[in-house]
Amino acid sequence: MTDQPELPPPADPGQRLPARRPDAQPAPVERFTAAPSAHAFELTPERAAGIVRQSSSARWVGFLVTLVVVLFVIVYYFYELGIPGVADSSRFGKEIDAQAVTSVERGYNIYEANCARCHGAQGQGFANSAGAPTLNEQDKLFAHLNPQYLQSVLREGGRYVCGNAKSLMPVWSNENGGPLNYTQIDDLIAFLRATNDHTYTVRDPSNNEPVVDPVTGKEKTFTGWVDPTYKPAAGATPFPDCWTNAFANAPSGAPSSPAASVAPGTVTVKISAANIAFDQTDVTAPADTPFAIEFTNNDAGVSHNVEIKDSTGATVFKGTIFAGVATQTYSVPALKAGTYPFNCTVHPSMTGTITVK
């Protein structure tokens, strides 16, 4: 049985546990015994060789484990950040690109939902009573419509642009009481700054699925407006801070003097505009000889002009922009026979056609 001595009964029955060992009894030790060989200290040569072998393979294992970890870190580093000199090899880079694309695609929907009704679906500007300026011109996008400026315009509203307190463009940022939060503003700016060398997919804002054109059965796409290769002509004046100033100091060498400069015998074509539309949408002019356009702007306080383009869309004549009610006579250089579309530079949707014959 046990060599534990019988314990005296506890002095106080309330303190039964733990049972106290009487002070006098030494703690029992050496309860296990083993054969003397187990206590032997020397190693046999075989055992010593075994230990050496084991510890050397343990070192190998340790080395290999370290090697695997180090190689993994190196490979993972290049996987994330890209192999130097190998384009598109960085997972981070791809992820950032993918997020930029998503942002532009969301911005497109925000633009179409909020801005297109005034600025046009393509940012071309729109002839309505708001007379919202174009946003998609390259010289405007080049520097004027930079992200900081866009941020300010969307936070302060249209009055930020020309200081017009009655500007029809509302505040957009919810920092200032507008309807769009900061991510939506960022997405919008990403869209306005998107370049035209990338094709984006139109996505349904509710489920992020590509929108399919019911007619063609293809996914709808769009491209950005910014031409990344665009450089303004050397010596070109920078786009003015206030868009209306662009019209005040009539850009391309348009003759601004009234009737006086028209040579006698010149054919005069009459064009007038009212309610942000041309009254004549089909006029005729003589071919191969300079002619005059007597342009009457009947919209009080609203600026118009006549800009003539050729079939490629290049401007062949741009009349001075002036506010109504007023009349100016433009001298138009000789044009070859053909039909030429004309429009108002301020309101690109005011259009008409000149038949030259």
Ligand code: HEC
């Ligand atoms: C109610 C019509 C209207 C809507 C909607 C509208 N805008 Fe405007 N926007 C204007 C007008 C008008 C101006 C010119 C500001 C002024 O001088 O009054 C303007 C000016 C701007 C300008 C400055 C252009 C320049 O040449 O400096 C930017 C940028 C702009 N809008 C972006 C937007 C965006 C982005 C949205 C959509 C969130 C939007 N606008 C919605 C009417 C509108």
Ligand SMILES: [Cu+2]
């Ligand atoms: Cu106009």
